[in-house]
Amino acid sequence: MKTVKVKTPHDVIRHIHIWDEIQDYFMITVGCAMYCVGFTLFMLPYKFIPGGCTGIAALIYYGTGIPTQYSYFVINAILLGMGLKVLGFKYFTKTIYAILVITILLGVFQNLIMLPDGTLPRLANDEEFMAAVLGGCIEGSGLALVFLNNGSSGGTDIIASIVNKYKSMSMGRIIMYMDFMIVTSGFFVLHDWHKVVIGYCVLIISMIMLDYTMNSATQSVQFTIISEKYDEIAKAINVDVHRGVTVLNGQGWYSKSRRPVLIVMARRRESPQIFRLIKHIDNQAFVSQTKVVGVYGEGFDHIKT
Numbered sequence: 001m002k003t004v005k006v007k008t009p010h011d012v013i014r015h016i017h018i019w020d021e022i023q024d025y026f027m028i029t030v031g032c033a034m035y036c037v038g039f040t041l042f043m044l045p046y047k048f049i050p051g052g053c054t055g056i057a058a059l060i061y062y063g064t065g066i067p068t069q070y071s072y073f074v075i076n077a078i079l080l081g082m083g084l085k086v087l088g089f090k091y092f093t094k095t096i097y098a099i100l101v102i103t104i105l106l107g108v109f110q111n112l113i114m115l116p117d118g119t120l121p122r123l124a125n126d127e128e129f130m131a132a133v134l135g136g137c138i139e140g141s142g143l144a145l146v147f148l149n150n151g152s153s154g155g156t157d158i159i160a161s162i163v164n165k166y167k168s169m170s171m172g173r174i175i176m177y178m179d180f181m182i183v184t185s186g187f188f189v190l191h192d193w194h195k196v197v198i199g200y201c202v203l204i205i206s207m208i209m210l211d212y213t214m215n216s217a218t219q220s221v222q223f224t225i226i227s228e229k230y231d232e233i234a235k236a237i238n239v240d241v242h243r244g245v246t247v248l249n250g251q252g253w254y255s256k257s258r259r260p261v262l263i264v265m266a267r268r269r270e271s272p273q274i275f276r277l278i279k280h281i282d283n284q285a286f287v288s289q290t291k292v293v294g295v296y297g298e299g300f301d302h303i304k305t
Contacts, residue, residue: 020273023149024094024149024150024151025094025097025149027145027146027148027149028094028097028098028101028145028146028149028151029101030142030145031098031141031142031143031144031145031146031149031151031153032098032101032102032105032142032146032153033101033105033142034138034139034141034142034145035054035102035138035139035142035143035146035153036102036105036106036109036142037109037138037142038134038135038136038137038138038139038142039054039058039068039106039135039139040106040109040110040113040120041109041113041123041135042123042124042131042132042134042135042138043058043135043139043202044058044061044068044110044120045119045120045121045122045123045131046122046124046128046131046132046198047062047190047195048131048132048135048195048198048199048202049182049183049186049190049195049196049199049202050135050136050139050179050183050199050202050203050206051156051175051176051178051179051180051182051183051199051202051203051206052153052155052156052157052175052178052179052182053072053075053076053079053154053155053156054068054072054102054106054155055179055182055183055186055199056071056072056075056155056182057069057071057072057075059182059185059186059189062189062190063189067106067107067110068106068110069103069104069106069107069110072099072102072103072106072154072155073099073103075155076099076154076155079154079155079158079159080092080095080096080099080154080158082158082159083095083158083159083161083162086162086165094149094150094151094152095151095152095154095158097151098146098151098152098153098154099153099154102153102154128198129198129201132198132201132202132205133201133205135202135206136201136202136203136204136205136206136209137205137206137209139202139206139209140205140206140207140208140209140210140213141209141210141213143157143206143210144209144210144213144214145213147161147210147214148213148214148269156175156178156179156182157175159174159178160174160175160178173207175207175210176203176204176207179203180200180203183196183199183200183202183203184196186199219267219268219291220265220266220267220268220291220292220295221265221266221267221268221271221289221290221291221292222263222264222265222266222289222290222291222292223262223263223264223265223266223274223287223288223289224261224262224263224287224288224289224290225261225262225263225264225278225285225286225287226250226259226260226261226262226285226286226287227262227278227281227282227284227285227286228259228282229281229282229285230247230259230260230262232281232282233262233277233278233281233282233285234247234262236277236281237262237264237274237277240273240277241266241270241273241274241277243264243265243266243270243274244264244265245262245263245264246262246263246264247260247261247262247263248260248261248262248263249261265292265295268291271289275287
């Protein structure tokens, strides 16, 4: 007689972990591709300095002609050694992946669009500010996707991630402080304050997009869950999502029956994972999800005074 293997909650959780990792790497790839598109199409052709390691690589390219992907890789290899102990192995592996993807795509995109005379096309014609706006928006959105999926594009992002881990400061603000110095130093290579000012505009636009995208994705939500299998659901959320669960004693007004009610506070990006867990354990559970203005404490934001 053929035996059928029944999936246990542990098997379901393991499957969800694998799927989430695949999603993380896919979104990191998309974010890196967006960043490279913004840099290659709207920064290099106009000789803008976008900041970060790509900004340093761009300055080296403007001054020496060395392709940006080579200097970008070397600089990040040095900075990665600094961040390994602080950021952890999992973060480190995704950072390596992001750096390799950006290094490869920088070379691929430049070779694809390069004109026969060896120059890069100016897609916005002579509208330099329009190029700065488009490039800054694409770069900032791409960086946000990388950060939201536990990755880093390397360079100053590594330093910003380390500071953000211990200090209640937005990553956009930390990166802007460091990038301001990089853009300003571009005057010594280009000898053109106009390019430097445009570089400041690129920084502001990209950081606004970075903060906007990340803040919209890091909003908190509250789950109210009523289920006969409340104990299994609570354990799964606590073990897999690493979120605390509060159990309240509830009573139905019409039925007069008593039943535990689960209250869970989580980030909005964790909502799909929680819904999948509930569906696998009890697809008849009653679930409500509401947005909350702010959540402070362990696992969330720190109270600011």
